[in-house]
Amino acid sequence: MKINFDGNFCIISELEEFDPRDIFTCGQAFRWYEEDDGSFTFITHGRVANAKKVGDEILLRGVDRTSFDEIFYDYFDLDRDYKRVIEELSKDDVMKSATEYGKGIRILNQEKFETIISFIISANNQIPRIKKSIEKISEMYGEFLGEDENRKYFSFPSAEKLSKAKPEDLREFARVGFRDKRIVDTANLINNGIINIDEIEKMNLEDARSALQVLPGVGPKVADCILLFAFDRKESFPVDVWIKRVMEELYLKEVTPKSKIAVRGREVFGKNAGFANQYLFYYGRENKLGR
DNA sequence: CCACAGGTGTGTC
DNA sequence: GACACACCTGTG
Numbered sequence: 595m596k597i598n599f600d601g602n603f604c605i606i607s608e609l610e611e612f613d614p615r616d617i618f619t620c621g622q623a624f625r626w627y628e629e630d631d632g633s634f635t636f637i638t639h640g641r642v643a644n645a646k647k648v649g650d651e652i653l654l655r656g657v658d659r660t661s662f663d664e665i666f667y668d669y670f671d672l673d674r675d676y677k678r679v680i681e682e683l684s685k686d687d688v689m690k691s692a693t694e695y696g697k698g699i700r701i702l703n704q705e706k707f708e709t710i711i712s713f714i715i716s717a718n719n720q721i722p723r724i725k726k727s728i729e730k731i732s733e734m735y736g737e738f739l740g741e742d743e744n745r746k747y748f749s750f751p752s753a754e755k756l757s758k759a760k761p762e763d764l765r766e767f768a769r770v771g772f773r774d775k776r777i778v779d780t781a782n783l784i785n786n787g788i789i790n791i792d793e794i795e796k797m798n799l800e801d802a803r804s805a806l807q808v809l810p811g812v813g814p815k816v817a818d819c820i821l822l823f824a825f826d827r828k829e830s831f832p833v834d835v836w837i838k839r840v841m842e843e844l845y846l847k848e849v850t851p852k853s854k855i856a857v858r859g860r861e862v863f864g865k866n867a868g869f870a871n872q873y874l875f876y877y878g879r880e881n882k883l884g885r
Numbered sequence: 886c887c888a889c890a891g892g893t894g895t896g897t898c
Numbered sequence: 899g900a901c902a903c904a905c906c907t908g909t910g
Binding site: 714716717718719720772773776810811812813814815816834835852 | 890891892893894
């Protein structure tokens, strides 16, 4: 991997395992827009940036040397050797196909509170609608970050700010449905310090899972997503309907309860379970496996 | 009008 | 613990 800077641009080259489309559309993140030129504009850490794949290079606009070092290097998980992850996972034909299909995926290291609320919204919901709800919540309660010819940008609100939101406003304007109260109650529990994110970060995987599930709207699947996408627990294995279908069809060969699949996923893929999960989810959903 | 998509909370055994 | 069933909204 080579990194070059040109003012407000960062150019990454000699890195095969980085495709903005795979990274943003694989289901892990919601604060992004696909532009007409095929690039992806995204918001994180109070910043707006744009990622575009041009030939073998990745162009990051809105990323200078300082913000790259402080934010984006970690956000894009650039310290990790995904070639090696893929090698370690490619022990069978299923994973060979899945990693080949999603070879540009990287698991982002996202902001914790935003990820918690985002995945509470994701429950029994679909990506376009989740994106819209989060966008509206940011517009209503976040900070204005700037605008371009396409749209205005807002940061995701703090727990303090969101704890003061009214459930009926979230329902009426952000279209979150029955998740309205869960969102405000969770923001309150975190804002009050009743649930301490820094404490959860220090726990082992099982304790962290249980601690997160104290939050209303956080069950086993959402807890695993939060751990995988914001707490750097790359060994966690969220089981949604797609993972259930793919695992049943390709690995287990029989109908299996979600709770058992979560355990089996971690047994089969070990420390790489989270990566396997993302490759399988993306591969399975895009190809409608098991449907 | 209806069917379908998708995790959690609640209640029952 | 394992299982029903309700819960919102958008799309086709």
